[in-house]
Amino acid sequence: MPAESMTALLANVVSIDAAGNFEDLDSLRLIDIVELIEATYDVRIAAEHVTQQTFANVNALVDLVARLKNGVV
């Protein structure tokens, strides 16, 4: 899944800078992102997947979804 589609998916929830980093990610938006990704990509995000690293930017989330899809998380 390309980062562009993840960016488009999340752009309505959180501000994303040119480098793909989230700019104003508060708790409520983070939960919104979790549920949006789960609904879109048919994955389940558990508490241990939510770290500052995985929710720092689009690329990290793309990587997380890929790992969840491959069952390697």
Next chain:
Amino acid sequence: MSSAQPRFFLPERVRIVSTGAYLPERVVTNADLVEMGAPLSADEMDRACGVRERRFAGADQATSDLAIVACERALGACDRTQVDRLVLATVSPDHMTPAAACTVQHALSLGCAPAHDLTASCSGFLYALDFAARCVATGDRLALACAADVRSRFVNVHDRSTVALFGDGAAAALVGAGTSNVLGIALLAEGSGAKSVYVPAGGSRLPATAQTVADSRHTIVMADGPQVYLTAVDGMIAIGEALLVRLGLTLNDVTMIVPHQPNRRILERIARLMRFPLERMWINVERTGNVSGASCGIALDEALRSGKLVDGSLVLMIAGGAGYTAGAALLRVDRELVETSS
């Protein structure tokens, strides 16, 4: 917490005889919280947690006052000399010492029945139920399991992560011997989450001082809301499913899930991940808020009195909260319980 193995108790002759609950009179809406200084709009609060209003204890009410009413309702016309035990789950006792349960015991005229508090946060009602059930299984005639909290006294109205969540209330279950309607109880704790949701000051680690009060260190702190949110979901699902497996049952056998009420979004997520119809989950959080350990008991009392549960209905109660703690109980509603609840 989701992978931890709970401790099970499968009582053979223990039943919930009756239940009672109490919510204080004062209704506090999201708009009221805005007027008090909350840093979120009423709509933002609603969207964040699905709570529109909650009850706050009156200025003259403490946790024991709420517990007394709930226990009175559960006791009904019961012969109180038969009550051999009272356990009160709370994280907001009247005082640091003694146990609020002692005040409740005296008010209820329970003679010299042993009475004590326990602290299990939002799993409190199920921890209390487990304790009472074990007491009956080992010889007590009747035991009162109560959970009550006045969380509003520990909320920082300026904290956007917690201001909208909590309400006050109490619930009680009278537990006795007889044909079992408590099929099983599962409990666990995972102490690595001890500071996930906590009150920093006022205990022996950081005694209350003028400075801790000025800094609002005596109020509830939830530093990492998303972690708590997801851990609560995972933990409540896991312990509920573990109990069903232990009893050789599946969710298909369950008539209704009566959960702790942390917030509406969490309950919707639990229903979705468990593939359980949301309309068969008892939800009152939009009008009660999160009443900590009492939530699950208040929800059970409402569900039993709703007329939606009949002889044979299987009710799965699940809870998870600070500590971390988690609990589940499976109740097979019988005719006697329906009749005492109507």
